[in-house]
Amino acid sequence: MKDLATTTPDDQDAWYHDPLGRWVEQTEQALLLDVLALREGQAVVDINAGTGRLARTLAASTGANLIAVEPCRSVRDIGEARTRGLPVRWLSGGPESLPLDDATADVVLLITVLEFVPDRYRVFEEARRVLRPGGKLVIGALNVLSPWAALYHHLGQQGIGPWASAHLWTPDQLAQLLGVSDAEVRGCVYLAPAAQPPFRGADAAGMRAGNRPAFLVASCTK
Amino acid sequence: MKDLATTTPDDQDAWYHDPLGRWVEQTEQALLLDVLALREGQAVVDINAGTGRLARTLAASTGANLIAVEPCRSVRDIGEARTRGLPVRWLSGGPESLPLDDATADVVLLITVLEFVPDRYRVFEEARRVLRPGGKLVIGALNVLSPWAALYHHLGQQGIGPWASAHLWTPDQLAQLLGVSDAEVRGCVYLAPAAQPPFRGADAAGMRAGNRPAFLVASCTK
Numbered sequence: 001m002k003d004l005a006t007t008t009p010d011d012q013d014a015w016y017h018d019p020l021g022r023w024v025e026q027t028e029q030a031l032l033l034d035v036l037a038l039r040e041g042q043a044v045v046d047i048n049a050g051t052g053r054l055a056r057t058l059a060a061s062t063g064a065n066l067i068a069v070e071p072c073r074s075v076r077d078i079g080e081a082r083t084r085g086l087p088v089r090w091l092s093g094g095p096e097s098l099p100l101d102d103a104t105a106d107v108v109l110l111i112t113v114l115e116f117v118p119d120r121y122r123v124f125e126e127a128r129r130v131l132r133p134g135g136k137l138v139i140g141a142l143n144v145l146s147p148w149a150a151l152y153h154h155l156g157q158q159g160i161g162p163w164a165s166a167h168l169w170t171p172d173q174l175a176q177l178l179g180v181s182d183a184e185v186r187g188c189v190y191l192a193p194a195a196q197p198p199f200r201g202a203d204a205a206g207m208r209a210g211n212r213p214a215f216l217v218a219s220c221t222k
Numbered sequence: 223m224k225d226l227a228t229t230t231p232d233d234q235d236a237w238y239h240d241p242l243g244r245w246v247e248q249t250e251q252a253l254l255l256d257v258l259a260l261r262e263g264q265a266v267v268d269i270n271a272g273t274g275r276l277a278r279t280l281a282a283s284t285g286a287n288l289i290a291v292e293p294c295r296s297v298r299d300i301g302e303a304r305t306r307g308l309p310v311r312w313l314s315g316g317p318e319s320l321p322l323d324d325a326t327a328d329v330v331l332l333i334t335v336l337e338f339v340p341d342r343y344r345v346f347e348e349a350r351r352v353l354r355p356g357g358k359l360v361i362g363a364l365n366v367l368s369p370w371a372a373l374y375h376h377l378g379q380q381g382i383g384p385w386a387s388a389h390l391w392t393p394d395q396l397a398q399l400l401g402v403s404d405a406e407v408r409g410c411v412y413l414a415p416a417a418q419p420p421f422r423g424a425d426a427a428g429m430r431a432g433n434r435p436a437f438l439v440a441s442c443t444k
Contacts, residue, residue: 147414147433149372154392170376192369195432206431209424210417211369 013051013078023199024189028140028215029057031188032111035138035217038062042106045069045130047095047123048113052079052088059086064107067100069093095123100130107131111140115166124177131222138219139178144168146214147192147206171216178220187213235273235300245421246411250362250437251279253410254333257439258360260284264328267291267352269317269345270335274301274310281308286329289322291315317345322352329353333362337388346399353444360441361400366390368436369414369428393438400442409435 015021032054038044040063046055049068059066066088070076073092080090093099095110095117108127114120131137143149149168156163171185178184190206190213191199237243254276260266262285268277271290281288288310292298295314302312315321317332317339330349336342353359365371371390378385393407400406412428412435413421 144376145372147369147372147431149375150367150369150434153371153375154366190431192432192434194434202431205427206433209369209412209428209431209433210414211428211431211433212372212414212416 013053016053019197020193020195020199023197024214025053027188027203029054031186031215031217032109032138032140033058033061035186035219036062036107036136038064038107041065043067043104044107044109045098045100045105045127046109046111047098047127048110049076049079049090051075052082052090054109054111055079055088056083056086059083059088063087065089067091067105069095069098069100071095096126098126098130102129103132103135105130105132105135107136107138109138109140111138112142114139115142115168116162120167128222133222135222136219137178137222138217139174141169141174141216141218142166143187143212143214143216144170145212146189147211148189148214151193169216171218174216174218178218180218180220185216185218187216189214235275238275241419242415242417242421245419246436247275249410249425251276253408253437253439254331254360254362255280255283257408257441258284258329258358260286260329263287265289265326266329266331267320267322267327267349268331268333269320269349270332271298271301271312273297274304274312276331276333277301277310278305278308281305281310285309287311289313289327291317291320291322293317318348320348320352324351325354325357327352327354327357329358329360331360331362333360334364336361337364337390338384342389350444355444357444358441359400359444360439361396363391363396363438363440364388365409365434365436365438366392367434368411369433370411370436373415391438393440396438396440400440402440402442407438407440409438411436 042064044064045067049070055066055068069091071094091099108131117123152163172182175182175185190211191202195202264286266286267289271292277288277290291313293316313321330353339345374385394404397404397407412433413424417424
């Protein structure tokens with residue numbers, strides 16, 4: 001969840017000033033770091049990198065070389081400022097047409113991107129295009145069956161933020177897209193949008209309550 | 223939740239043979255009994271009474287006189303069989319046009335009805351019409367913000383059951399319809415559709431996780 005019912009760069013970051021937003025971000029990034037298992041010097045493309053919050057974490061904690069692609073100038077400016085001094089190169093470009101050569105990336109990330117693009121299969125194919133053979137494509141996606149999806153759908157019905165046209169995912173849809181088994185789709189964030197701190201306890205409670213995880217991560221090798 | 227993604231009478235009842243369905247029904251009926259506080263001999267109209275599961279509970283445990291109105295013949299037949307020997311009178315009729323005189327009922331129930339009718343305000347006014355001055359109108363409604371709403375929306379997108387056109391409610395929308403304060407809207411069922419037994423523990427966990435209750439109950443006096 002990069003943003004919650006928001007459209008402007010300032011708003012996108014506002015969510016992370018909220019204690020719950022911060023906890024969710026840390027939890028999602030921890031899962032991504034685990035799935036990615038990045039090695040020093042790997043070329044990692046982050047598509048629709050936004051204000052660079054994930055790129056900063058990955059660059060700072062792994063030594064990988066990030067290529068952050070973001071179409072919106074004002075958003076990219078924030079990202080560049082945030083990742084200054086880190087091995088992150090920013091490029092202007094939309095997810096349907098990346099400014100990158102074929103088969104050049106070791107890892108390509110589509111994190112909460114496929115929910116919000118008009119043609120998700122084209123974006124998926126474009127991500128695969130820039131990946132080298134043997135490289136890893138990682139998708140992070142919002143789960144249509146989590147308690148958060150109820151909120152997103154309700155916001156969408158009111159025309160708030162990007163939710164009206166968002167396409168959320170089931171774990172098996174994600175597995176099918178990537179050509180992996182359901183068991184390879186991992187998830188985190190079992191608490192609900194109205195959770196109160198301490199969030200670790202709320203998250204364990206969400207799992208016990210039968211909540212589906214809000215954030216799904218799956219990967220495949222090209 | 224009278225039924226889960228179902229349309230036929232048999233299917234409507236199948237949900238209650240599931241241990242979770244039974245627990246949900248008991249929990250919802252307990253809340254309704256508490257809100258209703260029925261007295262012996264009161265005339266209670268149950269609109270779209272379905273297969274009579276709620277009418278049976280209310281008639282058997284309170285001594286009220288139930289008038290169960292249900293438009294579908296095959297569903298009504300099941301309800302009549304289920305409530306035989308109890309003070310339940312079955313009538314054929316749709317929620318937009320009840321076969322009852324003005325101002326004759328002490329209590330009128332609209333339990334998971336307003337989600338599924340084309341004109342919910344007309345149905346609401348029709349329910350009020352048959353209520354006597356000083357009588358009580360009770361609405362039970364599915365909460366658009368609960369984890370169950372995510373499942374219902376997902377089923378609706380696949381065209382399953384009545385969910386594609388269902389209108390779920392927020393607590394404040396329900397309060398506004400009835401002209402009461404938000405605080406007067408009560409709720410139950412905090413666990414999620416994938417909850418495992420024991421359900422009482424899963425329900426407490428759902429509350430701790432910040433889940434919104436799946437079933438809302440509110441009432442007003444005419």
